[in-house]
Amino acid sequence: xxxxxxxxxLLNHLRVPVARPATAAAVAAAGSVPVARxxxxxxxxxKGSFLDKGEVADRVVSVIKNFQKIEPSKVTxxxxxxxxxxxxxxxxxxxxxxxxxxxxxxxxxxxxEKIDSIKTAVDFIASHPQAK
Amino acid sequence: xxxxxxxxPSKAQVLSLFRxxxxxxxxxSDYNIREYTVRRAADAFRDNRALxxxxxxxxxxxxxxxxxxxxxxxxLVYSLYAPKAxxxxxxxxx
Numbered sequence: 550x551x552x553x554x555x556x557x558x559l560l561n562h563l564r565v566p567v568a569r570p571a572t573a574a575a576v577a578a579a580g581s582v583p584v585a586r587x588x589x590x591x592x593x594x595x596k597g598s599f600l601d602k603g604e605v606a607d608r609v610v611s612v613i614k615n616f617q618k619i620e621p622s623k624v625t626x627x628x629x630x631x632x633x634x635x636x637x638x639x640x641x642x643x644x645x646x647x648x649x650x651x652x653x654x655x656x657x658x659x660x661x662e663k664i665d666s667i668k669t670a671v672d673f674i675a676s677h678p679q680a681k
Numbered sequence: 682x683x684x685x686x687x688x689x690p691s692k693a694q695v696l697s698l699f700r701x702x703x704x705x706x707x708x709x710s711d712y713n714i715r716e717y718t719v720r721r722a723a724d725a726f727r728d729n730r731a732l733x734x735x736x737x738x739x740x741x742x743x744x745x746x747x748x749x750x751x752x753x754x755x756x757l758v759y760s761l762y763a764p765k766a767x768x769x770x771x772x773x774x775x
Contacts, residue, residue: 639726642696646703658697 600652602675609670612651616644629666641665652680689735690742698745699726705749708756712768718752 606626614621619634630636630644645661652674656664664670674680690698699722706718725745732738 637730638692638696639699639723639730642699643703643723646700646707650707658700661700662693662696 599678600675600680602671605652605675605680606667606671608651609648609667609674612647613644613667616640616647624667626667626671631665645670648674652677654679654681689738695726695742698742698749699723701749702726702745702752705752705756709759710763711759712771714755714759 610624610626613619613624613628613634618636618640623634625633628634630641631638636644641664642661645656645664648664648670649656654674654677656673660673664673702722703719706715706722709715709718729738729741732741
């Protein structure tokens, strides 16, 4: 009992005073960073936000219109690469690679095989967390 | 080994090889080499798409795999000696 009281007294005596102003400044500095980062697009990517489907559709269509073998007038939101746009399987691979570059993502082989129309491409990219 | 090599590659295998070529070609830092590699791969796959007999297709597939290894090595070599300045063609895009 006496030991405990003596120990407490000693510890109280030895306690190092905390420099309050320094911590307050540090908290303020740390507090200002998230505000700045909220406004930057990188935080959204880190969180893995999803792109708006309408925006994805627009960008997908513009990528396809820029593909040299396609007549831009034929491109509709429901077009099938091989049936409607007259592409072969090699063209489809090239188109999917173009999507990868446009949206900065990597599409694995088994997923890339499933993308055969504008609709499936938009669905896949809109549900991909890293697309940007 | 010889029997396996003579069998024609499946469509999925060929497309996978093509995809690997495009992926590798894209990594070249030099604009000219990058565009050439991608264009050359696409042309070669189109030229050989109609190969009817299995041995010829298998030979083309094996050759493609070897060329892919060459391209992968060259990506590395070119990255070691990449110039600091980019091509004028690329500057316009950015």
